[in-house]
Amino acid sequence: MAVNLLLGLQWGDEGKGKIVDVLTKNYDIIARFQGGPNAGHTLIFDGNKHVLHTIPSGIFHENTQNVVGNGVVIDPVIFKKELENLDNYNVNYTNKLLISRKAHLILPTHRLLDAASETSKGKAKIGSTLKGIGPTYMDKTGRNGMRVGDLELDNWKEKYDALTAKHIKMLDFFDVQIDYNLKELEAEFCEGIDKLKTLQFIDSEEFLNNAIQGNKTILAEGAQGSLLDIDFGTYPYVTSSNTTAAGACTGLGIAPNKIGDVFGIFKAYTTRVGSGPFPTELFDADGETMGRVGHEFGATTGRPRRCGWLDLVALKYAIQVNGVTQLMMMKADVLSGFGTIKVCTSYNYKGEEISHLPYNIEQENVSVNYTEFKGWKADLTKMTSEAELPKNLMDYIAFIEKETGVPVKIVSVGPDRKQTILR
Numbered sequence: 001m002a003v004n005l006l007l008g009l010q011w012g013d014e015g016k017g018k019i020v021d022v023l024t025k026n027y028d029i030i031a032r033f034q035g036g037p038n039a040g041h042t043l044i045f046d047g048n049k050h051v052l053h054t055i056p057s058g059i060f061h062e063n064t065q066n067v068v069g070n071g072v073v074i075d076p077v078i079f080k081k082e083l084e085n086l087d088n089y090n091v092n093y094t095n096k097l098l099i100s101r102k103a104h105l106i107l108p109t110h111r112l113l114d115a116a117s118e119t120s121k122g123k124a125k126i127g128s129t130l131k132g133i134g135p136t137y138m139d140k141t142g143r144n145g146m147r148v149g150d151l152e153l154d155n156w157k158e159k160y161d162a163l164t165a166k167h168i169k170m171l172d173f174f175d176v177q178i179d180y181n182l183k184e185l186e187a188e189f190c191e192g193i194d195k196l197k198t199l200q201f202i203d204s205e206e207f208l209n210n211a212i213q214g215n216k217t218i219l220a221e222g223a224q225g226s227l228l229d230i231d232f233g234t235y236p237y238v239t240s241s242n243t244t245a246a247g248a249c250t251g252l253g254i255a256p257n258k259i260g261d262v263f264g265i266f267k268a269y270t271t272r273v274g275s276g277p278f279p280t281e282l283f284d285a286d287g288e289t290m291g292r293v294g295h296e297f298g299a300t301t302g303r304p305r306r307c308g309w310l311d312l313v314a315l316k317y318a319i320q321v322n323g324v325t326q327l328m329m330m331k332a333d334v335l336s337g338f339g340t341i342k343v344c345t346s347y348n349y350k351g352e353e354i355s356h357l358p359y360n361i362e363q364e365n366v367s368v369n370y371t372e373f374k375g376w377k378a379d380l381t382k383m384t385s386e387a388e389l390p391k392n393l394m395d396y397i398a399f400i401e402k403e404t405g406v407p408v409k410i411v412s413v414g415p416d417r418k419q420t421i422l423r
């Protein structure tokens with residue numbers, strides 16, 4: 001039995017959480033493979049909105065197990081808040097939320113280091129979510145990190161103290177003022193650890209491979225987006241993990257030959273939060289309309305998201321790197337009312353027209369060429385079948401399918417679980 005992957009093809013916030021929730025009924029296990037509380041995955045159903053940061057988006061379904069894989073970084077403080085939200089909704093997670101012993105822990109000082117690094121960069125800052133993601137993955141690859149499994153050892157506090165002391169020294173290297181109260185931060189951290197320890201810690205690679213052997217169905221849930229991938233994204237304006245398909249293998253311990261379908265989630269337009277290049281970004285009324293109608297504010301930080309037209313050059317790149325087999329188009333409803341819909345089909349780069357993603361996509365290096373489509377006026381949000389969708393939207397979808405060679409299997413027409421059209 002194959003493991004299917006679901007990941008974002010743009011700069012994050014494509015609507016991954018919603019679609020994982022929609023698809024969960026088909027799976028025995030949902031497994032997050034990378035990222036941490038920099039993610040904000042929004043689920044809306046039964047009149048309630050939930051934002052998950054670390055917990056997989058299958059958690060609201062009765063019969064599905066949810067695994068936080070080894071590739072994820074966990075902040076016990078934020079994790080505790082997420083669990084408390086589940087408690088408020090009487091979600092019984094104790095037997096269906098399993099944590100990899102090999103997942104790394106975000107310490108309070110990782111967050112301080114993130115802040116110090118960002119402040120010291122000034123205008124060149126990454127625009128990180130300030131959740132300590134970069135410093136935690138640096139400690140992981142630097143072989144200094146603390147893992148969930150360490151919490152089962154008697155001396156975890158010694159490890160914690162040694163790493164924290166090192167971080168405090170490192171903070172001095174940054175020539176910036178970061179105010180903090182270590183005692184308070186530690187107290188909060190220890191409370192988080194206590195709550196985390198009420199959950200089951202597992203050898204998740206063993207668990208998942210046994211599940212594969214036992215013909216269980218597994219969906220791997222990505223965080224962030226392909227253009228934020230540490231290797232293939234718009235470096236250095238990226239996150240610190242592999243958000244692309246290969247990250248699911250290393251982030252869960254699943255072999256490449258066990259991967260089946262790869263679901264690529266993309267918005268009918270493009271957004272980005274934080275710094276970095278964005279060739280189709282709009283600074284005009286159209287961009288403002290997308291942001292307003294699409295409620296484009298970060299689910300984790302509340303920052304306004306930058307908006308622009310769909311970039312097919314970048315989308316094709318993401319499809320290639322991930323081996324996407326099915327596309328899922330989100331937020332089609334947000335484009336209702338635009339007279340003209342534009343899609344970037346090529347870049348001008350060093351005096352040439354190109355249709356692949358070059359090394360540098362900053363505004364001074366590339367300009368974009370658009371293909372235009374007629375818009376549609378109809379409100380899509382109440383539509384429930386493909387037959388109701390306006391012809392101009394179907395033309396837009398057909399063009400994307402032709403250009404990418406990949407079928408669009410879901411069209412999302414609103415944030416609610418029910419506002420989902422399967423094709």
Ligand code: GDP
Pocket residue numbers: 008012013014015016017018039040041042043044293294295298299330331332333334412413414415416
């Ligand atoms: P994720 O990080 O990929 O899970 O996406 P986010 O939750 O950060 O951002 C997606 C936002 O769009 C959330 O506010 C969702 O509730 C909302 N959303 C998802 N799908 C749709 C859709 O089809 N239409 C509209 N209008 N909103 C959507």
Ligand code: IMO
Pocket residue numbers: 008011012013014035038039040041126127128129130131132133134222223224225228237238239240273274275299
């Ligand atoms: P989801 O899973 C959108 C962005 C940040 C910043 C860069 C690095 O909800 O799609 P980091 O805190 O990871 O060091 O920040 O990456 N970023 C996201 N943007 N959605 C996310 O997650 C993101 N996670 C990180 O804004 O530009």
Ligand code: MG
Pocket residue numbers: 012013014039040041042299300
């Ligand atoms: Mg998000």
